[in-house]
Amino acid sequence: MAQNSSRAAGRHFLQIPGPTPVPDRILRAIDRPVIDHRGPEFSKMAKKALEGIKTIFKTTNPVIIFTATGTGAWEAALTNTLSPGDKVLMVETGQFATLWKKMAERLGLKPEFIPGDWRSGADPAAIEARLREDKAHEIKAVCVLHNETSTGCASDIAAIRKAIDAAGHPALYMVDTISSLASTDYRHDEWGVDVAVGGAQKGLMLPPGMSFNALSEKSIAASKTSKLPKSFFAWDDMLNMNKVGFFPYTPATLMLGGLVEGIEMLHEEGLDNVFARHDRLGEAVRRAVKHWGLEMLCRDPKYYSSTVTAIFLPEGHDADAFRALALETFNISYGASFGPFAGKYFRIGHLGDTNDATIIGALAATEMALSLAGVPHKKGGVQAAMDYFITAHSAPARAAAE
Template identity: 85%
Template structure:
């Protein structure tokens, strides 16, 4: 007689857009005895992490490392640069942009939202036009997400910087890179970003619990006059202690070792190769989705994300019920649905320490789940992705020797 079992054989396909699977090398780097966070061994490790993370943000300026999730780094960005009642311009790209706005309201700021249908990234032209109307230069910051994790829509940060400059506006540019950092090209200094928010649990391949603020000289100047209350997230205390390799409070000691290993892995592959890999995997997923005759939430290809694809369910089919069926049957997890698309979509993450074969496995599980769920689709999406990957890896034709 068969017995019920709670164990699922084989690997779990964690296809949420973060946290992503933690590589063995990173796990081993964290599998060490805890050391004194005021001792010389720790100082050496921390200085290495503080310098190394700059190479990922592509900045020569300081990067603050918090023992907190990305939400904490959002707060750090706002409280260190702004004062009660300051106006802040944000763009409604999706659920996480909305949450950042709600945080700003709770902190006593006055966020103003450029509304969208959640199916595009931030439009530089709309930002420029909005700022030009602010003749009194009262807006103190523009806050956008480089990659909106809830919808799979990316925003052109370099163009947004140009739009702010074209408007002749002094507002700070703050950018959430949580689901793009170390997966999509991001250039903090070159693009003129003032504060970047990052998290360790996605492209950097660590567990949740570590986040970042990459700074600019302009942001550090803004700190001097910012009047919002701050304690845990105070930049000055962090930067002063960081100079000697320490933190003003007990940091995530083991995760700093894992961060150093993750950064080393990224540079061994080469950042440009990392970005190209994510671009390739994303396009393979989109080709499968289009072949299935399903609709991608991001409706304009110029805003396509390279780390997450959100897929709209056909009318009459529930996205959360589909996710549950796929998990129970094929041991695969997709990203949940939010806000105006609650129950209407599911999200496939294709970021972090992943490759073509893993994504093909995830797409195969997805196509089987679509069939079991009775979701109308055209079979062969997995093959469409395979054909694309093959074309990207195909070697030049060799003429056989006589």
């Protein structure tokens, strides 16, 4: 029998920060016959999905579901609320903030970038200072990433809302939650966000191809006077059809069934437990990295992400070559590097339907790959992570006993 050298035994460790592995329950929910997207069975399912996703964004306002990746939801947020030539304030937190800025330029907007070094989250004070300078209120929107997937730096969305209010500025507040939604606490209504952009392929555990705009009354009002062209992404058609459980065009019917299942799974675990789990997994990864003696791209602990950690390799070691070695030898995939640090770091995703044991396995593969690649490091990072997990799980038991 001819040997098939392309097959790797066992499960693949997909440790990129999304898309994340799709759980069996969601796969089974998607694996069903296609139904009539104009029939009563679909309407019932769609209404359940549309109401359920509100609980994940923590909003009572509408959430629009697009058959598109997060990039489409970026575009929808801008085109539905703004007009040609509008000024938009953005923050250079990394690759995806940069791409959102480029999109704004292509759409005929005038984005202004608050410069950054890709090693921290957005600074509320810098945003407030710039808005205070804008006496004529020419800036029509402030756009920030809750979690910069390319760097492992998170931003304080509530603090930025306070900064906008302190400046007394009427700009719309737009937040990208693509790599934080359903993994890190996000409160759309409480934090006064006008448009949140989300994706289904990370914390919601679905395959790629579904994204969201969570709205506010202010953003809906803005959409009525927006002059940027939109058709597929137009909110008005979606809002009207969603009221009766339908869409203005053929939606991703099977994905909606998977979304309902994913939302149910998140609530079965409990959102606070989901957030605590991701906090725990992120801390374990960081402890391993620190023990190895490697440097993280995110410099300040107050910006640490609970969903992804970016790790520098020492000078003279190529991160892309390291990723290729790890994939070939241990069947593990890491996130790539970007921009000014391209080839210098790799990213470990620790989000979605994952747990302590999976992360330990990923860290073990990483430590072995570091050795094979000849990367200088102190052995025992996996043990440091395990010790942290043991402490994290025993602390509640001790507190209960006391």
